[in-house]
Amino acid sequence: MKRVTLALTxxxxxxxxxxAADAQTLKTVxxxxxxxxxxxxxxxGFSSPDDKGNWTGLDVDVCRAIAGAIFNDPTKVxxxxxxxxxxxxxxxxxxxxxxxxxTTWTISxxxxxxxxxTGVTYYDGQGFMVKKSLKVNSALELNSASVCVQTGTTTEQxxxxxxxxxxxxxxxxxxxxxxxxxxxxxxxxxxVFTTDQSGLYANRLKLxxxxxxxxxxxxxxxxxLGPMVRHGDDQWFDIVKWTLFALITTEELGVTAKNxxxxxxxxxxxxxxxxxxxxxxxEQLGLSKDWVVRIVKxxxxxxxxxDRNVGAGSPLGISRGLNNLWNKGGLQYAPPIR
Amino acid sequence: xxxxxxxxxxxxALKIRRVLGGKTGWNGIxxxxxxxxxxxxxxxxxxxxxxxxLENQHIxxxxxxxxxxxxxxxxxxxxxxxxxxxxxxxxxxxxxxTLVVSVVGIVFATVIGFIVALCxxxxxxxxxxxxxxxxxxxxxxxxxxQILFWYLAVLAAxxxxxxxxxxxGIAFVSNRGLVIPRPIGESGFEAFLAxxxxxxxxxxxLRIHARQALFQRGQMIRIWPYVLGLLFGLPLITMLxxxxxxxxxxxxxxxxxxxxGSRIIPEFVALTxxxxxxxxxFIxxxxxxxxxxxxxGQMEAGSSLGLSRGTTLRLVVVPQAMRVIVPPLTNQYLNLxxxxxLAVAIGYPDLVSVFAGTSLSQTGQxxxxxxxxxxxxxxxxxxxSAVMSVYGWRVSRSLGA
Numbered sequence: 001m002k003r004v005t006l007a008l009t010x011x012x013x014x015x016x017x018x019x020a021a022d023a024q025t026l027k028t029v030x031x032x033x034x035x036x037x038x039x040x041x042x043x044x045g046f047s048s049p050d051d052k053g054n055w056t057g058l059d060v061d062v063c064r065a066i067a068g069a070i071f072n073d074p075t076k077v078x079x080x081x082x083x084x085x086x087x088x089x090x091x092x093x094x095x096x097x098x099x100x101x102x103t104t105w106t107i108s109x110x111x112x113x114x115x116x117x118t119g120v121t122y123y124d125g126q127g128f129m130v131k132k133s134l135k136v137n138s139a140l141e142l143n144s145a146s147v148c149v150q151t152g153t154t155t156e157q158x159x160x161x162x163x164x165x166x167x168x169x170x171x172x173x174x175x176x177x178x179x180x181x182x183x184x185x186x187x188x189x190x191x192v193f194t195t196d197q198s199g200l201y202a203n204r205l206k207l208x209x210x211x212x213x214x215x216x217x218x219x220x221x222x223x224x225l226g227p228m229v230r231h232g233d234d235q236w237f238d239i240v241k242w243t244l245f246a247l248i249t250t251e252e253l254g255v256t257a258k259n260x261x262x263x264x265x266x267x268x269x270x271x272x273x274x275x276x277x278x279x280x281x282x283e284q285l286g287l288s289k290d291w292v293v294r295i296v297k298x299x300x301x302x303x304x305x306x307d308r309n310v311g312a313g314s315p316l317g318i319s320r321g322l323n324n325l326w327n328k329g330g331l332q333y334a335p336p337i338r
Numbered sequence: 339x340x341x342x343x344x345x346x347x348x349x350x351a352l353k354i355r356r357v358l359g360g361k362t363g364w365n366g367i368x369x370x371x372x373x374x375x376x377x378x379x380x381x382x383x384x385x386x387x388x389x390x391x392l393e394n395q396h397i398x399x400x401x402x403x404x405x406x407x408x409x410x411x412x413x414x415x416x417x418x419x420x421x422x423x424x425x426x427x428x429x430x431x432x433x434x435x436t437l438v439v440s441v442v443g444i445v446f447a448t449v450i451g452f453i454v455a456l457c458x459x460x461x462x463x464x465x466x467x468x469x470x471x472x473x474x475x476x477x478x479x480x481x482x483x484q485i486l487f488w489y490l491a492v493l494a495a496x497x498x499x500x501x502x503x504x505x506x507g508i509a510f511v512s513n514r515g516l517v518i519p520r521p522i523g524e525s526g527f528e529a530f531l532a533x534x535x536x537x538x539x540x541x542x543x544l545r546i547h548a549r550q551a552l553f554q555r556g557q558m559i560r561i562w563p564y565v566l567g568l569l570f571g572l573p574l575i576t577m578l579x580x581x582x583x584x585x586x587x588x589x590x591x592x593x594x595x596x597x598x599g600s601r602i603i604p605e606f607v608a609l610t611x612x613x614x615x616x617x618x619x620f621i622x623x624x625x626x627x628x629x630x631x632x633x634x635g636q637m638e639a640g641s642s643l644g645l646s647r648g649t650t651l652r653l654v655v656v657p658q659a660m661r662v663i664v665p666p667l668t669n670q671y672l673n674l675x676x677x678x679x680l681a682v683a684i685g686y687p688d689l690v691s692v693f694a695g696t697s698l699s700q701t702g703q704x705x706x707x708x709x710x711x712x713x714x715x716x717x718x719x720x721x722x723s724a725v726m727s728v729y730g731w732r733v734s735r736s737l738g739a
Contacts, residue, residue, distance in 0.1 A: 085699040090395065092704070113702040114395035118529045144593040146514060151682070152699030156410040160421035166533060171595065172411045173605070176682040176695060187493040188513050189604070191594050219480060
């Protein structure tokens with residue numbers, strides 16, 4: 001540990017701390033009394049601050065669920081808004097404990113960034129939005145179009161692949177943040193705005209006349225979005241991973257924020273295991289026995305989180321589709337808690 | 339050390355200078371070696387610690403990624419580039435985009451700056467106030483704000499491509515940028531270039547000859563008719579003999595956008611406008627200070643010789659003012675180059691945007707990419723400083739200072 005004194009110099013020079021490699025994330029979070037969570041700079045439905053500065057969204061609820069499991073208090077989260085290009089550096093340097101920022105799981109990100117994806121919170125795909133006045137009905141009619149895109153995303157590469165594969169020309173204009181991209185699209189700098197389809201619906205709400213714009217039917221990529229943690233701390237990796245699984249499992253079992261207390265009293269063996277009245281899986285994770293109860297009390301189950309933020313109960317109104325449970329025609333599946 | 343009777347009181351600044359200077363002999367050299375060793379040790383620790391941490395976290399390291407395919411496109415490339423080129427190519431594309439916006443910005447900033455400074459110094463009340471208002475408004479607003487203003491103002495003022503403003507049916511202005519016909523070389527192209535080069539060289543030789551005649555024999559030679567003939571007449575005659583050196587590819591509206599022709603994108607226009615007008619406000623003040631630093635007697639001497647105000651400024655005052663102007667002017671050039679990295683806000687593909695932004699995010703190799711980017715900015719700045727130093731040295735020498 002003779003290098004500890006130099007760690008600070010290094011953090012400034014290289015954005016890496018010695019502590020990041022030392023893998024005591026849970027202890028660090030508990031000592032700090034706060035979970036530091038990397039979120040977007042404002043994407044309605046996933047992570048955006050309201051007029052009072054309170055963060056809401058699907059990605060935000062993941063942070064709240066983790067804070068709930070650790071502290072039994074979902075408000076103990078410090079949100080760090082990150083641009084697409086800064087997000088990985090913030091995670092690598094230890095500035096955030098978990099990156100919950102609509103980030104696509106790819107092999108290169110999983111292997112070369114020194115970080116791991118813990119699961120999929122939202123199955124997405126990249127789409128295109130155009131003005132209705134252009135009278136375009138398919139992405140294949142977009143030859144020679146100008147496309148606005150946010151820099152530092154998989155979107156940029158999918159875009160290049162798609163236009164090349166279909167022998168179409170295009171002009172790309174890449175902006176640093178989501179808001180700048182949307183503003184340029186609205187100002188007429190480009191014909192097309194592209195990002196993950198959920199993002200298109202979310203951003204359409206920000207436009208002056210959402211009705212003048214339409215999302216084209218084509219989905220040109222697989223974009224499984226999920227939270228990331230640093231390499232080298234398996235306990236923390238497990239905590240984040242099983243927090244997601246707990247959200248899905250409780251939806252399967254019909255446990256909601258409202259009925260969770262009632263459910264803990266039932267004599268169903270699976271419910272007893274999951275809710276911690278039987279066994280001590282929570283303690284094995286480094287949390288408490290009632291960790292799932294805490295999570296559900298904090299944010300509800302996955303279905304509730306989805307509906308409240310992006311689904312039927314939200315302005316976005318996105319249908320469950322791929323994000324339904326595995327036994328209801330979707331892809332959301334959790335390994336058993338036993 | 340011997341004790342002398344009349345020793346001056348100890349001065350810290352003096353001591354430090356003596357320690358670092360050579361006069362103290364072995365002592366100073368030892369201290370310098372120790373200092374260098376400490377610096378070297380810190381650098382070594384930083385590198386080895388970073389390497390160890392990267393290895394622990396399984397983060398890829400090294401410059402091997404530069405040979406990988408980038409897989410994304412860029413909308414302004416001065417050299418040919420497609421998505422299947424390497425990250426090294428992206429680096430070059432971004433670097434050239436940064437250089438072109440810096441050079442064009444510096445030229446415009448200097449011209450505007452000098453004009454505004456002369457306005458402020460003008461005896462004309464209205465001109466002076468206009469110059470003053472320009473300086474006070476522009477230099478007191480944040481640059482990023484001005485870049486966004488120009489971008490959104492430029493975009494808002496322009497129609498979409500289908501309603502683009504046609505200039506004589508060959509060039510078009512729309513919110514996709516300015517499209518102009520692109521020259522394509524034909525058979526007489528080489529001959530044309532050769533003659534043009536010859537004309538430029540001959541004109542320069544003429545100028546040197548004329549200056550020698552002026553300084554050594556006091557003889558004024560009028561060279562501009564010859565220069566005009568060499569630069570325009572000669573190529574024109576070649577064109578008549580050898581045929582047109584190039585034809586033009588006219589832009590045509592196809593689908594969403596113009597196909598063919600060359601295009602200047604609005605991001606470039608907005609960034610150049612913002613950078614040059616902003617820096618010009620500072621340059622104006624530097625030039626004004628420089629001119630005011632020249633004794634007013636020089637101006638009066640010029641008038642008494644019967645020179646007009648403009649001629650006096652050009653031949654007497656400005657050359658002397660340059661000695662004061664050049665060092666802070668260099669600072670402004672460096673600022674402009676570095677400020678061009680704000681381009682990412684409006685989607686201009688400069689080095690920071692495509693390399694330190696997109697490429698960094700695609701590869702995750704922050705240390706290598708940021709180090710390369712910083713190195714490049716340092717290099718550009720050092721070269722600019724060196725060029726300006728040489729210029730400043732020449733100015734001083736020609737004044738016999």
